Amino acid sequence: MGNVVLNAVPGTPIEAGADNAAAVNERLAKIPDDSVVIVRGTITHDKTIEIRNKRDFTIKGEKPTDGFQTLTDTGTLDPPGARTRAHLRVVGGERVAVCAITVRGTHPDSGPNRSPSLPSDYWQTIDDDPSNDKWPVRNIWEDQTAVDFRGCNNWRVTDANLENVWGDFVSAAGTGAGTSYVQSSGGTITGGVWKRNGRCAVTPYIDNFHWEGTKVLRRVSSLYHIEIGGNPRLAIHNHTIRKIDEDNTGGRIVTMSSGALMENILITEIVADEFDVFVNGARDAQNNALARKIYVRNNIGLKPINTFCKFNDVTIGDIINNVMIVERRNNPTPGGIGLTGCTEVTTVPNSITFV
Numbered sequence: 262m263g264n265v266v267l268n269a270v271p272g273t274p275i276e277a278g279a280d281n282a283a284a285v286n287e288r289l290a291k292i293p294d295d296s297v298v299i300v301r302g303t304i305t306h307d308k309t310i311e312i313r314n315k316r317d318f319t320i321k322g323e324k325p326t327d328g329f330q331t332l333t334d335t336g337t338l339d340p341p342g343a344r345t346r347a348h349l350r351v352v353g354g355e356r357v358a359v360c361a362i363t364v365r366g367t368h369p370d371s372g373p374n375r376s377p378s379l380p381s382d383y384w385q386t387i388d389d390d391p392s393n394d395k396w397p398v399r400n401i402w403e404d405q406t407a408v409d410f411r412g413c414n415n416w417r418v419t420d421a422n423l424e425n426v427w428g429d430f431v432s433a434a435g436t437g438a439g440t441s442y443v444q445s446s447g448g449t450i451t452g453g454v455w456k457r458n459g460r461c462a463v464t465p466y467i468d469n470f471h472w473e474g475t476k477v478l479r480r481v482s483s484l485y486h487i488e489i490g491g492n493p494r495l496a497i498h499n500h501t502i503r504k505i506d507e508d509n510t511g512g513r514i515v516t517m518s519s520g521a522l523m524e525n526i527l528i529t530e531i532v533a534d535e536f537d538v539f540v541n542g543a544r545d546a547q548n549n550a551l552a553r554k555i556y557v558r559n560n561i562g563l564k565p566i567n568t569f570c571k572f573n574d575v576t577i578g579d580i581i582n583n584v585m586i587v588e589r590r591n592n593p594t595p596g597g598i599g600l601t602g603c604t605e606v607t608t609v610p611n612s613i614t615f616v
Contacts, residue, residue, distance in 0.1 A: 264298075264299055265292050265296055265297070266299050266323075267285065267288065267289075267298055267299065267300050267301065267304065268300070268301035275288070277305065279305060280305070280306055280307040281304055281305060281306050282308035282309060282310055283308070285304060285306065285310055289310075289311070289312055294315055294316040294317055295316070295317040295318070296315075296318055297321065298318075298319065298320040299322070299323050300322050300328055302323075303327065303328065303330050304328070304329050304330070305330050305331070305332050306329060306330075306331060306332070306348075307333055309347050309350050310349045310350070311350050311352060312352070312354070313352045313353060313354070314354045315357055316354055316356055317355075317356045318354065318356070318358070319357075319359075319360060320349075320359055320360070320362065321360040321361050322360075322362035325361045325362070325363065325420065325422060326363050326422070327363065328362040328363035328364055329348060329349060329362075329363070329365070330365045331365070331366050331367050334367050334376070346405050347407075347409035348407050348408070348409075349364050349408050349409070350409040350410075350411065351411070352413065353412045353413060354413050355413060355414040355416075356414075356416070356417075357410075357413055357416045358416070358417040358418075359408055359416075359417070359418045360417070360419040360420060360421070361420045361421070362421055363422040363423075364407045364408060364422070364424070365422075365424045365426075366405060366424070366427060367427075368425040368458065368459060370425070374481045375460075375481060404460075405426055405428040406428045407423040407424075407426045407428075407458075408421065408431050408432075409431075409433070410431075410432070410434070410448065411433075411435075412434075412435055412445055413433075413445060414445055414446050414447050415446070415447035415448075416447065416448050416449075417448075417449045417450075418431060418451075419449075419450075420451070420452040420453050422455070423456075423458075424457060425456075425457045425458075426457075426458045428458065429460045429461045429462065429486075430477075430480070431463045432463070432464040432465070432466075433464070433465045433467045434466040435466070435467065442495055444467070444495065446469050447468070448465055448467050449470075449471045449472075450463065450471070450472040450473070451474050451475075452474045452475060453475050453476070454476045455475060455476070456477075456478035457478070457479045458480050460481055462477050462483070462484045462485065462507075463484070463485055465485075465487070466497065467497075468497065469498065469499045469500075470499070470501070471500075471501045471503075472501070472502050473504050474503075475505055475506075476507070477506070477508065478507075482516075483513045483515065484513070484514045484515065484533075485500075485502050485514065485515045487517045487523060488518045489519050489520050489521045490520045490521070496522035496523070496524070497526070498524050499525050500525070501526075501527045501529070502529070502531065503527070503529050504530045505531045505533075506532050507532070507534070513537040513538065513539055514533055514537055515528055515538040515540070515557075517540045517541065517542075517552065517555075518541040519541070519543045519551045520543050520551070523540075523542070523552050523553070525553075525554045526554070526555050526556065527558070528557045528560065529556070529557075530560065531561070532561045533560070533562055533563065534564050535562060535563075535564045536560055536569050536570075537568075537569060538570040540552055540575055541571075541573045542574035542575050543574060550575060550576035550602075550604070552572075552574060552576070553576050554578055555572065555575050555578035556578055557579070557580045558581055558582050558583070560583045560584075561583070562583070562584070562586060564586060565586050565587065565588045565616050566585075566586075566597070567587065567597070568598065568599045569587060569598070570598050570599070572601070572603050573603070574602040575603045576603070576604050576605060577604075578603075578607075579606060579608070580607070580608045580611065581610060582610065582611065582612075585597055585611065585613045585614070586613075586614045587613050587614070588615070588616060597613055
């Protein structure tokens with residue numbers, strides 16, 4: 262429908278230095294499909310900015326440094342709400358793009374990597390429903406994702422600057438739970454600089470995901486993280502993680518742990534200070550491997566590690582053409598590779614320098 266400018270103006274519902282989430286969300290809700298929202302300057306907020314049920318919808322900065330800035334860690338909520346607060350969340354819809362914009366949290370450069378934990382006597386109920394089971398004590402702000410997609414198909418993040426968040430940089434999943442879970446499909450991330458977080462870089466629980474060309478600085482946990490429980494409705498297919506330049510300050514490059522199907526995953530052309538891939542598959546009741554067609558190719562690891570790639574219960578895949586520096590001591594298998602319960606997995610050639 263056209264372009265809409267969103268900015269903070271004194272004396273209007275959106276003002277500099279205030280919690281503008283409610284006013285921004287009300288404005289976004291009224292903007293039709295097939296629109297481009299241009300964020301001018303920095304809009305402050307404490308609660309989540311939400312884009313709901315839009316099609317062919319783009320939000321972008323007028324300049325790459327324009328965008329959203331949270332005011333506090335807690336978001337004026339009690340700890341459970343603060344822990345799960347996303348900075349920018351896209352719910353439902355399809356073909357929503359987040360482009361050339363800055364999303365900045367309050368995780369200080371000089372602060373600890375992870376957020377403080379909830380008090381030892383505090384327990385959080387799932388979905389605030391006391392009849393549900395309770396979660397154990399967790400870090401207060403660890404799920405404060407910069408950009409979070411829920412039930413959106415064919416979304417895109419392009420040249421986004423994501424900074425100083427306590428949780429993941431980007432997360433994505435379907436909607437519902439258990440047998441009511443609805444899988445989402447289609448997500449693409451290209452470019453951008455992400456720096457300083459308290460958890461993973463991406464956690465994409467969707468089908469058909471492509472990530473390429475991002476510079477990632479000072480993450481804490483895995484670069485790419487998939488940890489699937491036994492949800493019968495959840496499966497992961499067709500993921501490519503390519504040409505990521507990362508400064509590893511903690512955690513693996515890849516962590517995949519499966520209680521459901523993970524298939525056709527390619528990890529390639531990553532340059533990392535430390536390269537560490539762990540794929541922990543599982544087997545179904547018929548003893549079929551649930552991690553299938555996992556490919557680790559043409560990556561570079563620049564610092565000594567022990568086993569740069571471990572596969573457990575993987576069927577079909579390869580670990581080839583990787584250039585690695587590997588510590589010889591305590592290395593469980595020659596070549597810095599560990600395979601347990603795997604079939605049809607090729608592991609040569611790799612160029613490995615032992616130190």
